[in-house]
Amino acid sequence: MFETLSALAEPNRLRIVELLRAGPQPVGEISQRLRLRQPQVSKHLQLLKEVGLVGVQPVAQQRVYQLRPEPFRKLHAWVEAYRGLWDARFDELAVVIEDLKQKEKENARHDRRKK
Amino acid sequence: MFETLSALAEPNRLRIVELLRAGPQPVGEISQRLRLRQPQVSKHLQLLKEVGLVGVQPVAQQRVYQLRPEPFRKLHAWVEAYRGLWDARFDELAVVIEDLKQKEKENARHDRRKK
DNA sequence: CTCGAATATTCTTCGACATGAATATTCTTT
DNA sequence: AAAGAATATTCATGTCGAAGAATATTCGAG
Numbered sequence: 082m083f084e085t086l087s088a089l090a091e092p093n094r095l096r097i098v099e100l101l102r103a104g105p106q107p108v109g110e111i112s113q114r115l116r117l118r119q120p121q122v123s124k125h126l127q128l129l130k131e132v133g134l135v136g137v138q139p140v141a142q143q144r145v146y147q148l149r150p151e152p153f154r155k156l157h158a159w160v161e162a163y164r165g166l167w168d169a170r171f172d173e174l175a176v177v178i179e180d181l182k183q184k185e186k187e188n189a190r191h192d193r194r195k196k
Numbered sequence: 197m198f199e200t201l202s203a204l205a206e207p208n209r210l211r212i213v214e215l216l217r218a219g220p221q222p223v224g225e226i227s228q229r230l231r232l233r234q235p236q237v238s239k240h241l242q243l244l245k246e247v248g249l250v251g252v253q254p255v256a257q258q259r260v261y262q263l264r265p266e267p268f269r270k271l272h273a274w275v276e277a278y279r280g281l282w283d284a285r286f287d288e289l290a291v292v293i294e295d296l297k298q299k300e301k302e303n304a305r306h307d308r309r310k311k
Numbered sequence: 312c313t314c315g316a317a318t319a320t321t322c323t324t325c326g327a328c329a330t331g332a333a334t335a336t337t338c339t340t341t
Numbered sequence: 342a343a344a345g346a347a348t349a350t351t352c353a354t355g356t357c358g359a360a361g362a363a364t365a366t367t368c369g370a371g
Contacts, residue, residue, distance in 0.1 A: 090205035150281035
């Protein structure tokens with residue numbers, strides 16, 4: 082999960098992933114479409130492969146890279162866990178603030194006894 | 197979008213965000229629950245605030261931080277764009293490979309004329 | 312089996328950034 | 342106004358990783 086995030090947290094890698102959304106592509110094509118030097122593209126793809134975001138399929142001397150669904154599924158699931166925020170809980174803050182004031186009083190009591 | 201990703205692509209920041217899912221919390225609480233030194237927590241929160249992942253609400257000398265829905269909405273939307281992968285398109289690769297072989301032949305023709 | 316095309320790997324350099332330590336700021340309480 | 346709690350900021354240091362250049366590898370074609 083975290084590996085997926087940091088893999089995507091790099092501009093060129095993100096561009097590569099978004100380009101691959103259009104379909105599988107060989108390194109050379111990615112390289113020229115994004116105006117990136119071939120070695121960097123290869124390195125990024127290597128990284129993306131390690132975290133499972135892409136898969137490779139050799140075709141002659143070319144390597145065709147394509148997106149793999151798993152990481153996206155998981156990302157989706159992760160974000161879903163934050164769905165509770167969608168319909169904002171406005172009073173939450175008020176509650177927390179009350180809690181704080183409450184604890185404060187208790188601490189005050191303890192402090193008086195200890196020091 | 198990209199800023200959100202790189203903000204989350206840091207272990208402790210991710211932990212902070214996940215902790216905040218349980219509800220708004222003041223810096224000190226986050227600090228001790230995650231066993232992180234206060235200054236680091238403050239810095240991370242600053243970063244998170246800049247990219248809009250969290251908001252602050254001052255309560256006396258404390259600052260209560262809470263998650264903000266927007267970035268999560270956007271992340272969700274972004275991942276949604278990759279939903280096409282869910283029900284895998286197996287033949288895609290075959291198609292691309294055919295394309296490649298086709299282009300290859302064309303290039304061969306051009307090469308013969310140029311060189 | 313040599314050549315050339317496509318891709319991968321290695322090595323170095325450089326900047327970004329997380330951490331730690333120390334200090335500054337803000338607000339409450341007395 | 343002074344003291345102390347909660348948080349923010351500054352500065353120095355070390356690490357990681359992206360980019361560049363050069364080279365290695367793989368594979369099909371003649």
